[in-house]
Amino acid sequence: xxxxxxxxxxxxxxxxxxxxxxxxxxxxxxxxxxxxxxxxxxxxxxxxxxxxxxxxxxxxxxxxxxxxxxxxxxxxxxxxxxxxxxxxxxxxxxxxxxxxxxxxxxxxxxxxxxxxxxxxxxxxxxxxxxxxxxxxxxxxxxxxxxxxxxxxxxxxxxxxxxxxxxxxxxxxxxxxxxxxxxxxxxxxxxxxxxxxxxxxxxxxxxxxxxxxxxxxxxxxxxxxxxxxxxxxxxxxxxxxxxxxxxxxxxxxxxxxxxxxxxxxxxxxxxxxxxxxxxxxxxxxxxxxxxxxxxxxxxxxxxxxxxxxxxxxxxxxxxxxxxxxxxxxxxxxxxxxxxxxxxxxxxxxxxxxxxxxxxxxxxxxxxxxxxxxxxxxxxxxxxxxxxxxxxxxxxxxxxxxxxxxxxxxxxxxxxxxxxxxxxxxxxxxxxxxxxxxxxxxxxxxxxxxxxxxxxxxxxxxxxxxxxxxx
Amino acid sequence: xxxxxxxxxxxxxxxxxxxxxxxxxxxxxxxxxxxxxxxxxxxxxxxxxxxxxxxxxxxxxxxxxxxxxxxxxxxxxxxxxxxxxxxxxxxxxxxxxxxxxxxxxxxxxxxxxxxxxxxxxxxxxxxxxxxxxxxxxxxxxxxxxxxxxxxxxxxxxxxxxxxxxxxxxxxxxxxxxxxxxxxxxxxxxxxxxxxxxxxxxxxxxxxxxxxxxxxxxxxxxxxxxxxxxxxxxxxxxxxxxxxxxxxxxxxxxxxxxxxxxxxxxxxxxxxxxxxxxxxxxxxxxxxxxxxxx
Numbered sequence: 001x002x003x004x005x006x007x008x009x010x011x012x013x014x015x016x017x018x019x020x021x022x023x024x025x026x027x028x029x030x031x032x033x034x035x036x037x038x039x040x041x042x043x044x045x046x047x048x049x050x051x052x053x054x055x056x057x058x059x060x061x062x063x064x065x066x067x068x069x070x071x072x073x074x075x076x077x078x079x080x081x082x083x084x085x086x087x088x089x090x091x092x093x094x095x096x097x098x099x100x101x102x103x104x105x106x107x108x109x110x111x112x113x114x115x116x117x118x119x120x121x122x123x124x125x126x127x128x129x130x131x132x133x134x135x136x137x138x139x140x141x142x143x144x145x146x147x148x149x150x151x152x153x154x155x156x157x158x159x160x161x162x163x164x165x166x167x168x169x170x171x172x173x174x175x176x177x178x179x180x181x182x183x184x185x186x187x188x189x190x191x192x193x194x195x196x197x198x199x200x201x202x203x204x205x206x207x208x209x210x211x212x213x214x215x216x217x218x219x220x221x222x223x224x225x226x227x228x229x230x231x232x233x234x235x236x237x238x239x240x241x242x243x244x245x246x247x248x249x250x251x252x253x254x255x256x257x258x259x260x261x262x263x264x265x266x267x268x269x270x271x272x273x274x275x276x277x278x279x280x281x282x283x284x285x286x287x288x289x290x291x292x293x294x295x296x297x298x299x300x301x302x303x304x305x306x307x308x309x310x311x312x313x314x315x316x317x318x319x320x321x322x323x324x325x326x327x328x329x330x331x332x333x334x335x336x337x338x339x340x341x342x343x344x345x346x347x348x349x350x351x352x353x354x355x356x357x358x359x360x361x362x363x364x365x366x367x368x369x370x371x372x373x374x375x376x377x378x379x380x381x382x383x384x385x386x387x388x389x390x391x392x393x394x395x396x397x398x399x400x401x402x403x404x405x406x407x408x409x410x411x412x413x414x415x416x417x418x419x420x421x422x423x424x425x426x427x428x429x430x431x432x433x434x435x436x437x438x439x440x441x442x443x444x445x446x447x448x449x450x451x452x453x454x455x456x457x458x459x460x461x462x463x464x465x466x467x468x469x
Numbered sequence: 470x471x472x473x474x475x476x477x478x479x480x481x482x483x484x485x486x487x488x489x490x491x492x493x494x495x496x497x498x499x500x501x502x503x504x505x506x507x508x509x510x511x512x513x514x515x516x517x518x519x520x521x522x523x524x525x526x527x528x529x530x531x532x533x534x535x536x537x538x539x540x541x542x543x544x545x546x547x548x549x550x551x552x553x554x555x556x557x558x559x560x561x562x563x564x565x566x567x568x569x570x571x572x573x574x575x576x577x578x579x580x581x582x583x584x585x586x587x588x589x590x591x592x593x594x595x596x597x598x599x600x601x602x603x604x605x606x607x608x609x610x611x612x613x614x615x616x617x618x619x620x621x622x623x624x625x626x627x628x629x630x631x632x633x634x635x636x637x638x639x640x641x642x643x644x645x646x647x648x649x650x651x652x653x654x655x656x657x658x659x660x661x662x663x664x665x666x667x668x669x670x671x672x673x674x675x676x677x678x679x680x681x682x683x684x685x686x687x688x689x690x691x692x693x694x695x696x697x698x699x700x701x702x703x704x705x706x707x708x709x710x711x712x713x714x715x716x717x718x719x720x721x722x723x724x725x726x727x728x729x730x731x732x733x734x735x736x737x738x739x740x741x742x743x744x745x746x747x748x749x750x751x752x753x754x755x756x757x758x759x760x761x762x
Contacts, residue, residue: 007598007626104519109527145513149520153527160529319515380513425513429520432506434532 014054022047026073031344038341040073044332045341045387052383060321063328075335084331085324088293089203093196094323095296099279100146101317102303106272112138113154113256122250124172128179129235131155135183136231139426140190140224141280147184148426152433154256155180159435162252171244173435178444179238181436182418183231184426186452188381189415190227192219192292193283196326197385200333201411204389205404207334210397212404216283216292222408222467226459233451241444268308275302322382329386336390346394360399365409365460368392369453372413377423381414405464409456416452418445470498470607475505475597475623476536477612477634485612485634486543494549494580495667498607501585502540503600506533508591537586541576550576550584569603594622601627608660610634617752624748630660630761632727633751644672645722646729647714649682650690653731657761658694661729662703664759672698672705675721677714684709715750722754729759 009016026043030036044066051062067085070076076084112134120130131151139147155176159169188195192202198219205212279299283292303309336342353359358367372392376384389410396406417423419441421431430436474489476482486502493500508514521531530538541558544550550558561575561583572588589596593614601609609631611623624631644661648654658674665672674694676687691707698705710717722728732747751758 003626003628004602010622011595104523109523145516145519149516149523152520153524153529156524156529157527317515317519422513425516428513428517432517432520432531432533433524433529434535 012056014050014056018047018050018054018056021050033340033347034344035340037073037075037339038344040069040075041332041335041339041341042345044069044073044075045336048329048332048383049379049387052379052387058321060324063321063325066328066332070331070335075339076331081331084334085327087203087327087330087334088206088291089199089330090323090327091291091293092192092199092202092296093326094318095293095298095300096143096193096196096199097318097323098300098314099276099296099303100143101314102300102309103142103146103272103276104149104317105309105313106269108269108272109150109154110259111269112150113157116154117253117256122248122253124175124244124246124249125235125239127158127249127253128175128239129232131176132179132183132231132235132238133228135180136187136190136227136234139184139187140194140227142276143194144184144188145425145429147187148181148429151180151184152177152430156433156435157256157259158249158252160252161255162246162249164246168245170435171242172246173433174440175238175242175244177430177433177436178242178440179235181424181426181430182234182238182444182448185381185417185424186227186230186234186415188424189412190220190223191283192216192287193280193296195381195411195415196322197381197414198411200326200330200382200385201389201407203330204333204337204393205407208338210337210393210403212407213288214404214407216287218467219408222464223412225463226412226456229455229459230452233455234448237444237447237451241447242440271306272303272308275299275306275308278302326382326386329383333386333390337394342390342394343398345391346398349391350395350398360401362457362461364395364399364401365406366453366457368395368406368409369413369416369456372410373416373418373449373453376414376417377419380422381417381424385410385414402465405460408464409460412456416449418448418452470496471605472496472498472500472608472610473597473601473604473606473629474500474502474610475593475612475614476502476540478615482536482539482612483543485610486540486549487547488634489610490544490547490549490584492610492664492667493582493584494578496607496663497580497582499578499583499585501587501600501604501606502537503587503589503597504533504536504540505589505591505593505596506531506536514590533588533590537574537588540586541574544576544584548579550578569599571600592619594619594626597623598626601629608632620751621748624751624760628762630657630759632757632759634757635754642668642670642725642727644670644729645718645726646672646674646694647718647731648674648676648690648694650686650693651731653761655731657729657731657759658697660761661727661759662698662701664727665703666701670727672703673708673721674698674705675708675710675718677710677712677717679712679714684711715746715753718750719753719755722756724756726755727757727759728754729761731761 022043025046030039067081070081071078116130116134120126135147135151159173192198202214205214282295286295358364372388375388392406392410393403396403421427472493545558553559559577561577564574567573574586576584578584606629608629611631611633613635620633644665646658646661676691678684678687687709695707730747747760
């Protein structure tokens with residue numbers, strides 16, 4: 001009995017730590033400029049951050065406790081709290097996850113593999129480059145996890161069927177898989193449907209006090225250059241870091257062609273391609289009028305009504321707990337802005353940054369990008385944007401910057417998930433193959449972090465100001 | 470009887486399978502080989518499962534599944550499981566997901582027992598504790614994990630005896646049982662005797678005179694132990710050592726010694742909170758350590 005009790009206590013120690021730290025924030029004397037509701041929101045934020053970092057209990061439980069906390073601390077009324085859990089962004093995340101799950105069942109991996117080797121040829125460096133670009137572009141529309149899961153077997157087939165010695169195979173696998181994970185994660189930044197974190201940022205920008213409506217096309221125009229510039233550099237950095245000696249993949253490509261060639265051209269694949277295309281056209285054309293959440297859910301429903309996927313398959317393929325988690329995170333983020341907690345934190349941070357010269361312009365954007373990148377690598381992209389987002393938007397507003405661009409910078413930083421396995425589903429997926437070691441992410445990560453921060457600041461300084469949102 | 474063998478990071482799977490397989494066949498016990506893969510975050514779990522399914526379609530496996538495949542390969546090569554046509558093992562149950570989410574596959578053992586291949590996701594020490602709570606295992610074989618903290622947790626929070634296999638040397642093995650006549654040390658002696666019989670390994674029972682345990686007491690309890698082992702027809706020797714317990718025992722053990730000891734019930738709370746001699750010995754012994762509660 002005592003043994004079991006102690007075991008459970010030790011197992012959940014970080015949950016109790018989260019409660020204790022949240023409680024501490026609640027009982028500390030309230031600083032000037034922070035409302036009682038704001039203090040309650042900050043207590044909930046601290047609790048959520050510790051839980052996101054340490055994963056001590058199932059995260060849907062944390063998501064539900066956030067809602068309970070909002071009511072208990074008087075942040076939201078019992079009627080308003082449930083409403084805040086179902087925003088347009090949550091609907092959009094739901095639809096995107098359903099489309100991703102539906103696509104996996106269409107067996108597109110072999111067709112994508114054929115397309116890849118058709119455009120790249122058989123050179124190892126060209127294949128790595130092609131894989132990076134393809135992963136980034138595909139992930140920008142259907143999400144990093146779908147792309148990483150679909151292309152990982154393709155990359156491993158190319159490694160395993162080329163007849164290289166085991167040590168060389170390891171180097172080849174690391175090059176291709178790390179490039180795949182990084183490109184897919186970065187690709188998620190490319191469009192609003194690429195990743196939940198973009199949808200979360202879109203919702204924060206849309207809500208009070210900002211009221212900025214970002215549509216699908218505007219986001220693509222802002223984000224895509226970053227993606228197209230960085231994806232090839234990811235390939236080069238991985239090639240340079242892992243130094244595989246293989247130059248030619250003719251043997252593996254021939255085997256892959258033979259394998260993939262057997263499953264060409266089913267009507268099902270064409271139909272699913274058409275639905276994805278239609279959904280994308282819907283995002284661009286109807287997104288502003290109908291809301292992109294509605295379009296996403298319509299796309300997902302089309303997969304169901306055409307019989308391309310069954311409800312059971314979708315039910316199994318979509319992680320509903322994650323939808324709940326993002327719903328809670330968005331609700332908490334909006335509470336941060338509405339109660340003034342985000343503005344109070346932003347003021348405090350800004351006072352600390354001012355003497356260092358990071359108060360305006362590019363230095364401020366650099367801080368936003370760096371901060372989001374670091375938090376994304378320890379608690380993953382979505383939760384990171386959820387908790388950092390409201391603060392950096394308030395920071396942008398207080399310092400007189402374009403709030404929308406600050407938001408886009410925050411989303412960009414969250415896609416630089418280069419250091420850890422937990423930073424992004426794509427990293428976790430390639431790690432699960434057993435070919436990649438955690439330190440491989442560190443070896444390439446610092447180089448990519450420098451390159452990416454430099455590029456995003458370059459775009460923020462020269463290209464983004466051309467847009468007015 | 471059910472045995473649980475945890476595939477560790479720092480001990481060869483081949484050695485673990487060979488040792489546990491021999492004991493399992495000798496005991497006529499069902500053996501579960503447990504591999505634990507680091508748990509991905511909840512938000513990624515369905516994605517990594519999906520990736521594993523897609524890899525499987527291309528006839529490739531994830532690192533965790535490869536671990537289980539390796540166990541199966543060794544079970545076949547040591548002829549511990551029944552093989553059908555083409556040398557493939559006969560399955561009692563194909564790979565499926567249990568209600569608790571663990572993946573499991575069951576093979577038919579040579580003498581009709583079950584060899585179970587089990588894959589759980591999470592922290593190794595926690596998953597071992599949970600698994601032993603859900604099923605009644607008679608003994609745990611713990612292949613050396615990456616950190617000592619994991620061994621401490623398993624020793625602290627599981628009920629069945631635990632054999633920590635740190636390093637497996639080729640050649641003959643011998644048992645060194647630390648004995649003071651207490652109920653736990655009797656349980657340790659009985660279990661060691663059972664395993665020694667299966668392995669045909671010599672056994673030495675040793676009492677250390679320290680802190681109120683006199684030479685006369687030692688001789689008395691060793692006498693009883695000798696008689697028990699004689700009755701059980703297990704070749705054995707006894708010895709008495711004088712001095713600090715851990716130091717004396719470690720001086721007698723080498724890499725091929727299975728150090729066996731019981732833990733005192735009286736110090737359970739202390740053990741849980743502060744650790745105890747078995748935990749310290751397990752971390753310092755050059756060979757395997759069997760801890761019986």
